[in-house]
Amino acid sequence: METLGIWIGALGTLAILSFLFRENPFFRTAEHLFIGLAAGIGIFYGYQTIVTNAWNPLFNPADGEVRKWFLIVPLVLGVLLYTRFLNKGKWISRIPLGFLVGVGSALAIRGVIGASFMSQILATMQLPLWHTMAKFKIDSILFILGVIGTLIYFYFSREQKGPLKVGASIGKWVMMIAFGAAFGNTVMARMSLLVGRIYFLLGEWLHIL
Amino acid sequence: MLEEIIVVNRLVLLGLTVAISVALLIAIRQAKKGKKFFIRRIAGLEAIDEAVGRATEMGRPVHFSPGIASLSEETAAQTLAGLAVLGYVARLTAKYDTELIVTNRMPEVLPITEEVVRQNYLSQGKSENYNPDNIVFLSDEQFAYAAGCMGIMSREKVAANIMMGAFWAESLIFAEGGFAAGSIQVAGTANTHQLPFFIAACDYCLIGEELFAAGAYLSQDPMQVAGIKVQDLGKIVAVLLIIIGTVTTTCNWPVICEFLARFAS
DSSP states (O other), X not given: OHHHHHHHHHHHHHHHHGGGTOOOHHHHHHHHHHHHHHHHHHHHHHHHHHIIIIIHHHHSXXXXXXXXXXXXXXXXXXXXXXXXXXXXXXXXXXXXXXXXHHHHHHHHHHHIIIIIIIHHHHHHHTXXXXXXXXXXXXXXXXXXXXXHHHHHHTOOSSOSOTHHHHHHHHHHHHHHHHHHHHHHHHHHHHHHHHHHHHHIIIIIITOOO | OHHHHSOGGGHHXXXXXXXXXXXXXXXXXXXXXXXXXXXXXXXXXXXXXXXXXXXXXXXXXXXXXXXXXXXXXXXXXXHHHHHHHHHHHHHHHHHTTOOEEEEESSTTTHHHHHHHXXXXXXXXXXXXXXXXXXXXXXXXXXXXXXHHHXXXXXHTTOSEEEEEEEOOTTHHHHHHHHHHTTOEEEEEESOTTTHHHHHHHSSEEEETTHHHHHHHHHHOOHHHHHHHHHHHHHHHHHHHHHHHHHHHHHTTOTHHHHHHHHHOO
């Protein structure tokens, strides 16, 4: 069984990699298999999640556990999503969708104000203007100017003219340097993934390594 | 006593949340009353017109992806901004009778993309050209969705590939698939770790908050426009705080920084 799994994995890898040449029947087969399998697994896990997290605690609680009546709310909201298939009751599906969007927004606000806004500001505020930063080996004033320039780049209420244009240009350069570094870093990580695949093909599959 | 009721070290965050919420409500109210807030045009947006125009000239479809985030995550705002851009793209494709293919990863986003495209075809008087079969759900598995998108882009020979929303490791796969299909590519995401790939592989790119501003600019929705105004206000506050903080730190007077460090952690 393990050998069969290795063969399927190896052939699937080669079929997907064949896209590098061009779109072909092998890639198409692997693509459709991948999507089909993902759909099948998704249905299974979806069913399991509903049974484990909602149905059982609500209708078949384990011995000694209290029946969790409030779970009827997400269960009903979930069922309401299917009303989009009704011609006249289509609008009902907007209620659970609205709930989902509301939860998403609330989560975003919670995370953004603390981690993405205040912590970043505070970290920059604590830098003295003339001081070599140990981590980056650059003068902190360059770093501060870079942060302010990047903020100016994303200021949308005025046209970028005069001082705003200068600030935005600084911001743009700083971002491009940061993106370049991130690009190189991620390419290295992807190379290690490729090496892992090649090891799998040459080692586990062909036993050359 | 106070510490028993609320978490004292987050007092500043609470104040900020309240202040931002109030500012947002005021801005929304003003926008709904008809006050026009100015948002500068973003260069990458003009590229969307160019991309759809190219697809129209070539008689080939436009592919749009609203990203892979769901609507119940922190990144939901990116999906919503992407959907606003989708509305604009749908208006253009309806106007020029160009085929539009929208691929979805998240099941809950599918009905919204369907509705956005349908409404915009209707607004252009081209409801007969709206094809629900072109708004597809592929898979909620990240790389299965990526493989499906690559296949569609290649088989349908899309002339324009527009990606607006939250993307992760599949970003470069999409961009490479679009490039292989010979399409002009416009992308936008606020996921900073994926931006380098879009910048390197796409013809035009909306960076970070430009995606949200684009959504607001194109939809002119009072809620979204007001959101951008309040965010700009936040940036002014941030710049002021940084200037005050660095100057006071340099002068060895760290009272402000210490106060914020204590009550905004």
